[in-house]
Amino acid sequence: MVEYKEKIPTSEEYNYITNAVGWGTRDNKIVEIALNKSLYSICAYDGDKMIGYGRIIGDKTIFLYIQDIMVIPEYQSQKVGTNIMKMILKKVNEFKELNPSIRTYLGASKGVEDFYRKFGFITREEANLGEGMILKM
Numbered sequence: 001m002v003e004y005k006e007k008i009p010t011s012e013e014y015n016y017i018t019n020a021v022g023w024g025t026r027d028n029k030i031v032e033i034a035l036n037k038s039l040y041s042i043c044a045y046d047g048d049k050m051i052g053y054g055r056i057i058g059d060k061t062i063f064l065y066i067q068d069i070m071v072i073p074e075y076q077s078q079k080v081g082t083n084i085m086k087m088i089l090k091k092v093n094e095f096k097e098l099n100p101s102i103r104t105y106l107g108a109s110k111g112v113e114d115f116y117r118k119f120g121f122i123t124r125e126e127a128n129l130g131e132g133m134i135l136k137m
């Protein structure tokens with residue numbers, strides 16, 4: 001049975017999942033600093049194994065950004081991602097109490113757009129906001 005826990009994962013757990021979904025790993029110390037700055041962090045566990053994750057970053061008031069939604073391949077297509085998104089959107093609604101116009105962003109990976117559409121997300125273009133951009137590395 002999958003359990004959902006509102007907590008910051010260890011760097012090792014986070015790196016395990018990013019690696020399992022093909023995004024590689026980052027330095028543990030960097031990950032620890034970043035994760036501890038999250039506004040909300042939700043981990044999915046099967047026993048003591050973390051199998052899914054998601055978090056919200058932002059200023060809590062005007063801008064929120066949903067980040068790191070991921071489920072390891074063996075547990076995909078079993079609604080774990082859906083449950084993580086539902087918990088994240090419940091938290092977004094709590095932040096909306098202060099500012100109902102809070103703007104919630106996410107950067108969908110290629111091919112994952114339709115997953116996010118199920119939760120009400122549309123592209124910036126569809127919202128007449130122009131394209132999203134990212135600083136070139």
Ligand SMILES: CC(C)(COP(=O)(O)OP(=O)(O)OC[C@H]1O[C@@H](n2cnc3c(N)ncnc32)[C@H](O)[C@@H]1OP(=O)(O)O)[C@@H](O)C(=O)NCCC(=O)NCCS
Binds near residue numbers: 068076077115
């Ligand atoms: C995308 C991801 C989080 C979805 O999680 P999941 O637990 O497999 O998804 P669910 O079982 O909750 O699926 C819910 C619905 O979304 C659909 N869906 C799942 N992944 C999808 C995808 N990549 N593209 C389009 N639709 C998708 C499912 O078919 C399902 O549809 P249904 O409700 O009509 O049956 C997961 O596949 C994943 O971690 N992928 C790799 C990492 C990644 O790309 N994350 C997104 C970063 S922006």
